[in-house]
Amino acid sequence: MSAVIEIEGLRKTFHSLRSGRRVAVDGFDLLVEAGQVHGFLGPNGSGKTTTLRALLGLVRADSGRMTVLGEPSPELLPRVAAQVGAIVESPQFFGNFTGHRTLRLLARAGGVPVSRVDEVLDLVGLHDRGDDRVKAYSLGMKQRLAVASALLKDPRLLILDEPANGLDPAGIREMRDLMRSLAANGVTVLVSSHILGEIQLICDHVTIISRGRRVAAGPVDEVLAGYDRHEYLVRVAEPERAVELLHAADLPAAVDGEALVVSGVSDPTMVSRVLGEQGLWVGELTPLRPDLESVFLELTGAYEHPSVPRQVDDSSLPHDEAVIDLDRGVGA
Amino acid sequence: MNLVRAELERLCARRFVQLMVVLLVFAFAITAATTLAGSHKPTVSELNSARQQAVEARRSMETTHQECLARQKERSPADTSEYFADCANLDPIRQDRLPIAADFLPGVFSFAEQAESLLYFLIAFLVLFGFLVGASYIGADLNSGGVVNLLLWRPRRLTVLAAKLGTLLGSMLVLSLLASVAYLATFWVIGQSAGLPGRLDDDFWSSLGAVHGRGLVLVLLASAVGFAIATLGRHTSAALGAVAAYAVVWELGGRLVLEIIDVRRSDQLMLSSYIGAWLSGESRFFDPRLCAGTSGTGYCSGLYSLTWAPALLVLVVLTGGLTVAAFAVFRRRDLV
Numbered sequence: 001m002s003a004v005i006e007i008e009g010l011r012k013t014f015h016s017l018r019s020g021r022r023v024a025v026d027g028f029d030l031l032v033e034a035g036q037v038h039g040f041l042g043p044n045g046s047g048k049t050t051t052l053r054a055l056l057g058l059v060r061a062d063s064g065r066m067t068v069l070g071e072p073s074p075e076l077l078p079r080v081a082a083q084v085g086a087i088v089e090s091p092q093f094f095g096n097f098t099g100h101r102t103l104r105l106l107a108r109a110g111g112v113p114v115s116r117v118d119e120v121l122d123l124v125g126l127h128d129r130g131d132d133r134v135k136a137y138s139l140g141m142k143q144r145l146a147v148a149s150a151l152l153k154d155p156r157l158l159i160l161d162e163p164a165n166g167l168d169p170a171g172i173r174e175m176r177d178l179m180r181s182l183a184a185n186g187v188t189v190l191v192s193s194h195i196l197g198e199i200q201l202i203c204d205h206v207t208i209i210s211r212g213r214r215v216a217a218g219p220v221d222e223v224l225a226g227y228d229r230h231e232y233l234v235r236v237a238e239p240e241r242a243v244e245l246l247h248a249a250d251l252p253a254a255v256d257g258e259a260l261v262v263s264g265v266s267d268p269t270m271v272s273r274v275l276g277e278q279g280l281w282v283g284e285l286t287p288l289r290p291d292l293e294s295v296f297l298e299l300t301g302a303y304e305h306p307s308v309p310r311q312v313d314d315s316s317l318p319h320d321e322a323v324i325d326l327d328r329g330v331g332a
Numbered sequence: 333m334n335l336v337r338a339e340l341e342r343l344c345a346r347r348f349v350q351l352m353v354v355l356l357v358f359a360f361a362i363t364a365a366t367t368l369a370g371s372h373k374p375t376v377s378e379l380n381s382a383r384q385q386a387v388e389a390r391r392s393m394e395t396t397h398q399e400c401l402a403r404q405k406e407r408s409p410a411d412t413s414e415y416f417a418d419c420a421n422l423d424p425i426r427q428d429r430l431p432i433a434a435d436f437l438p439g440v441f442s443f444a445e446q447a448e449s450l451l452y453f454l455i456a457f458l459v460l461f462g463f464l465v466g467a468s469y470i471g472a473d474l475n476s477g478g479v480v481n482l483l484l485w486r487p488r489r490l491t492v493l494a495a496k497l498g499t500l501l502g503s504m505l506v507l508s509l510l511a512s513v514a515y516l517a518t519f520w521v522i523g524q525s526a527g528l529p530g531r532l533d534d535d536f537w538s539s540l541g542a543v544h545g546r547g548l549v550l551v552l553l554a555s556a557v558g559f560a561i562a563t564l565g566r567h568t569s570a571a572l573g574a575v576a577a578y579a580v581v582w583e584l585g586g587r588l589v590l591e592i593i594d595v596r597r598s599d600q601l602m603l604s605s606y607i608g609a610w611l612s613g614e615s616r617f618f619d620p621r622l623c624a625g626t627s628g629t630g631y632c633s634g635l636y637s638l639t640w641a642p643a644l645l646v647l648v649v650l651t652g653g654l655t656v657a658a659f660a661v662f663r664r665r666d667l668v
Contacts, residue, residue, distance in 0.1 A: 014666070050668075057487045058480060059666040077487045086484050092477035096347055109338035110485040149481065 003067070004157050004188045005032035005055065010064035012050050012212075024050040026212035028064075032190050032205070037183045039203035039220070040192040041292075043300045047212040048192045052088050052161050069157060082110065085155035087146040090165055095135030099126055099145050102134060103152060112152050120148040125174060139166030147175070151182075158182060160191045164198060176202050200292040210300040220292065227290040227298065232268055234275075235259045235284035242280055249274045261288065335486060339499040342478075348468050352461050356511060359457060363450070364518050371441035371527040382436035389431035390424060397422040418631050434530055443523030444530020447516060447540055454515050455547035455611065459554040462504045463571070466558030469500055471568030480667050493662050497559055497655070504555045508548050516540075546611055546640065553651045560654035563662055578603070596621045597636060603650070609643035 007030040014022045025047040032038045042048045053059040055066050057074030066073040069080040077084075093102045103117040121130045124144040129137070137145065143166050150158055160179075164172045172195065179189050179202050193199050199206060199220075206223055208216040216223050234253075236242045239260045246253040246262055251270065253262040262271055272282050343349060374382070400419035424430055434442035470493075473479045479492070486492055523529045530536075561571040583602055590598035599605045599617040609615040616637045623632035 014668075053666075053668065056484060058483060059668060060664060074487065081485065081487050088480065088484070091481050093481070094342075094345075094476070094478065097345060101345070105338045105342055106481065106485055108341070109335050109482060111334050150484075153485075 002034050002070070003031055004034050004036075004069055005030060005190060006065070006067045007031075007051065007055065008065045010051060010054060010066065011062045012047075012054055012059060013062055023212055025054070025061075028209060028212060029214050029217075030207050031217070032188060034188050035183070035186060036205045037179060037189045037191065037203045039199035039206040039292075040190055040209070041194075041196065041199060041206060041296055042192075042209035046209045046300070048209055049089055049161055050212075051209070052086070052159060052190075052192065056084075056086055056088065056159070058088065082153055083156040084159065085150035085153050085157070086159040086161075087150045087163065088159075088161045090139075090143065090162070091146045091149065093134045093142065093145065096133060098131050098133055099137070099141075099148075100130040102145065103130075103149060106149055107152055110153060112154075116152055116154070120151045123151060123178065124148040125171075140168055140171050143167055144171070147178070156187060158187055158189045158191075160189065162193055163191060164193055164195050172198060196291070196293040196296055206292070208296060208299050215299045216295070224290050224292065224295060227295045229263055229288075229290075230265045231288040232262045232265050232271060233259050233284065233286040233288055234262055234271060234282060236275060236280045236282055238280060241278075242275055245274055245278050245280070246271070259284070335492070335495045336499050339495050340503065343465075343469060343499055343503055346465075346469065346472075348472075349465055352465060353507075356457060356461065360454075360511070360515055360518075363453070364522065367441050367519065368522050368526055370439060371522065372439060373526055374437050374440045374528065378437060378440070379433065382433040385436040386431045386433045389435075393422070393424045393427070393430070397424060432531075434528055437528070441519075441522055441527030442530040443520050443527065444532055444536055447519060447536075448543055450519055451512065451516065451540065451543055451547065452611070454512055455543075455550060458504075458508050458511065458547070458551045462508075462551045462555030463558035463575070465504070466500055466555040467562040467571035468568040469562075470496055470559050471562035471566070471571065474563070474566045475568070483667065489663050490659060493563070493659060497556065500555055500559055501552050504551055505548065508551050512544060512547075542613065543611070546613070549644075550607065550611060550647075553647050556651050556655055560651070560658040563658035564654070594621060600636075600638065603646075605638055606643040606646045609638035610640050610647060614639045615643075 007028060010025050010028045010030075011023070012025040014024055016022075028047065028051055030040070030051070040048055040052075050059060054061045054064075055068065055073055057077050060074075068077060069083060071077065071080045097105070099121065100117060103120065104114055106112075107114050107117055118127070118130070121127050124147050126141065126144050126148060129141065134142065134145065143163065147160065147163055150160065158179075163175055163179075167175060176198060179191065183189055191199070191203065203220055205218065206216070206220050207214060208223075216226075233256070234242065235258070239255045239258070243253045243255060243260055246260075249270070251262050251274065252264055253260050265271060268285055268287070271285060275282055397419060400422050404419055420426060432445075434440070434445045470479075473482075473496075482492055483489065520529070558571045561574045562568050564570065565574070583604055587598065587602065590601065595601075597617070597619055599619070605615055605617065614637050616635050618634050619636060620634050622636060623634045
C-alpha cells in the first residue's frame with residue numbers, strides 16, 4: 001500500500017517569554033497508508049494537535065520530513081490540498097453566518113461546486129438546520145458542521161482532530177458509521193480522539209504518542225496483542241484453594257474479589273482440568289483481553305500515581321526499546 | 333478570483349461592517365437634514381444686500397492695505413517695529429479668498445463654500461471606518477480561527493492574506509467613491525433647491541477633486557494600516573491599542589516633551605502633521621524658535637510648511653513598512 005501520510009523525525013519547540021522553551025513534538029514518526037482508518041492517540045498536551053498542525057502547514061516544524069499524498073508538506077501541500085479534508089481542534093465559525101453560508105463561502109474559496117454544500121450537510125445530519133445561524137448550534141452541531149467542512153472537497157484523505165467532541169452517543173455512532181462508510185469508499189482517515197473505545201471500534205491502525213514521541217504504532221489488533229498477558233477471570237466455589245492448586249500447576253493466580261485471575265495461560269482448558277481434577281468446578285472462565293484504553297494508559301504512564309491528580313505533562317517518556325512499531329518492528 | 337469573491341461576501345456579511353455602513357448613512361442623513369432645515373433660498377433683496385456687503389468688505393481690505401503702504405513710506409529707516417512689518421500680508425490679492433456675497437447670507441447653504449469642509453467630514457469618517465474595518469476584518473478572523481479554516485482550504489498564506497487585503501482595499505475604494513458621490517450630489521441638490529450653488533467653476537471642481545482624491549488615498553492607507561497592525565498583533569484590539577498608545581504617548585506626551593526641550597520644528601515629527609499636509613496639500617506650522625537667530629535683522633514670521641509630496645512619502649513608507657512586516661510575520665507565524 002502506498003503511504004498517504006509520512007512523518008519522520010518531526011520536532012517542534014515552542015518558545016515563550018513566560019514559560020520559556022517547550023518541546024511539543026520530539027522526533028515523532030507517523031505512517032498512514034492508503035485505505036487505513038488510522039487512530040492517533042495521546043494524552044492532553046502530548047503533541048497530537050501540534051503534529052497535525054505541522055502536517056497541514058499551520059505551524060512551522062523545527063526539523064523532520066513530512067509528506068501528504070506523496071508531496072512534501074508544507075512546501076508542496078497546495079498541490080494536494082484539494083484532496084485533503086481536515087479539521088484541527090474545534091474550528092470556530094462566524095456565529096452570525098448560517099451553516100449553509102459558512103460552507104458555501106468555504107466551497108467558493110476552494111473552488112468546490114456550491115451544490116456540494118447540501119450533500120455534506122445531509123451527510124452529517126444538518127440538512128434541516130443548515131439555514132440556522134451557527135451561534136444557535138449546540139457544540140455537537142458545530143462539530144458536525146466542522147466535519148461537513150472537511151468533507152466538502154470530497155477528499156481522498158480526511159484528517160479529523162477530536163471529531164466526536166461534544167457529540168451525543170447517537171452522534172458518536174453516526175460519526176463512526178460515517179467514517180466507516182468513507183473508508184469503504186476508499187477515503188483514508190486519520191482520526192485523533194480521546195474516546196478510545198471509538199478508536200478501537202473504527203480504526204484498523206493506531207499510533208500512540210506520549211510527550212511528543214511515538215510509543216506504539218501498528219494494526220490495532222497487533223498493538224493490543226503485544227499487551228496480552230493471557231489472563232483469565234475464573235469463578236469457583238473456593239477461590240483461595242483454587243489459587244493454591246493453580247500455583248502447584250505452575251499457573252500464577254491471585255484472588256480478585258470473589259473471583260481469581262490466572263496469568264500466563266496458553267491453554268485455558270488447563271485451568272478447568274487442574275481445578276476439576278480436585279473437585280472444584282469452574283463456574284466462569286473469561287479471557288481478560290487488553291483493550292485500547294488499558295494499553296493507552298499503560299503506554300502513556302497514566303497509571304503511575306493513582307492517588308495524585310495527573311498533570312497534562314505527566315505522561316511517561318517513552319524509551320526507545322519500549323516503542324512498539326508493528327509496521328517496522330519493536331524498537332524501530 | 334474565487335477567493336476574492338468569497339472574501340468579499342465574508343466582508344459584506346460582517347456585522348461590524350454593516351453597523352459602520354448604517355452609522356455612515358445615519359451621519360450622512362443627519363448632516364443633510366440639518367443643512368436642509370437650516371437653509372433657505374435667498375430672496376433678491378437678501379442677495380443684493382449680501383453683494384453690497386461683500387463689495388464693502390473688499391473695499392475695506394484694500395483701504396487697510398493702502399494705509400499700511402502709506403505708513404511704511406513715512407516711517408524712519410531706524411524703525412523696525414512689527415507695526416510696519418510687512419504690508420504684503422494685508423494685500424487683498426494675496427489673500428486665500430476674498431469676501432463674497434455668500435459670506436453675508438446667514439442661514440443660506442452655499443455648496444461652493446461648504447463642499448470642501450463637508451468632504452473633509454466624510455473623509456474623516458471613512459478614514460475611521462477603513463481603519464476599524466481593516467483591523468477587525470483580519471483581527472477577528474485570526475482570533476476566531478477563520479484564517480486557519482481558510483488555510484486548510486488554501487494553504488498559501490501570502491495569497492490568502494493578499495486576497496483579504498486586496499478585497500478590503502477594493503471594497504473601501506468602491507464604498508468611498510459611492511459614498512462621496514452620493515454625499516456631494518445630495519448637498520449639490522440642497523444648494524440648488526434650498527440655498528446657493530455658489531461659483532462652481534473649473535477651479536472649484538479641480539480643488540474639490542484634489543481633496544477628494546487625496547482623501548481616498550488616505551482612506552486606503554488607514555485601512556491598510558489597521559489591517560497590518562491587527563495582523564501583527566493577531567487581534568483587532570492590537571490596532572486600536574497601537575493607535576491609542578501612539579496618540580497619547582507621542583502626539584500628546586512626546587509633543588509636550590519636545591516643547592520642553594526646545595526642539596525646533598517639532599510638528600515635523602508628528603504623524604498628524606503629515607496627514608494634515610497630505611489632505612490639505614500644505615500645512616503651515618508656527619515655531620518661534622525659528623526666529624531665535626534673526627532678532628533685529630528683519631521680519632520673521634516663524635512659519636514653516638509641510639507640502640503634500642513629503643507627506644505622501646512618509647505615509648506611504650509607514651503603511652508600506654507595516655504591511656510588509658505583517659506579510660513577513662504572517663508567512664512564518666505558528667497558527668495555534
